Amino acid sequence: MTIFKEFTFDSAHYLPHVPEDHKCRRMHGHTYRLRLYITGALDPRLGWVMDFADIKAAWKTIEAQLDHRCLNEVEGLSNPTAEHIAAWIWQRLKPELPLLQKIELWESPSAGVVYEG
Numbered sequence: 224m225t226i227f228k229e230f231t232f233d234s235a236h237y238l239p240h241v242p243e244d245h246k247c248r249r250m251h252g253h254t255y256r257l258r259l260y261i262t263g264a265l266d267p268r269l270g271w272v273m274d275f276a277d278i279k280a281a282w283k284t285i286e287a288q289l290d291h292r293c294l295n296e297v298e299g300l301s302n303p304t305a306e307h308i309a310a311w312i313w314q315r316l317k318p319e320l321p322l323l324q325k326i327e328l329w330e331s332p333s334a335g336v337v338y339e340g
């Protein structure tokens with residue numbers, strides 16, 4: 224069974240490799256929305272795949288490195304496209320959440336990325 228949990232974080236960034244006149248070359252911000260999918264067997268006694276609180280706890284340490292920061296200054300995110308941010312999050316979260324199956328990251332209500340490692 225697959226469960227999911229959503230989080231948001233606010234960050235600034237700019238994209239250094241787009242053309243000079245591209246609007247994303249300028250510093251700007253997003254409220255990113257992240258959805259984490261966790262797939263596993265139901266615990267027969269507890270009746271759940273895993274505790275949502277444990278998902279939140281795993282995310283919190285990573286969130287602290289992104290929320291209210293300029294992403295370009297974060298180690299490994301010098302070109303912080305949604306695709307790179309999703310992969311960055313995956314690399315850090317997967318060891319903490321082995322059942323992590325997929326993440327979805329929106330940088331706006333209509334644009335985002337799906338990443339499965």
Ligand SMILES: [Zn+2]
Pocket residue numbers: 236247251252253330
């Ligand atoms: Zn942007």
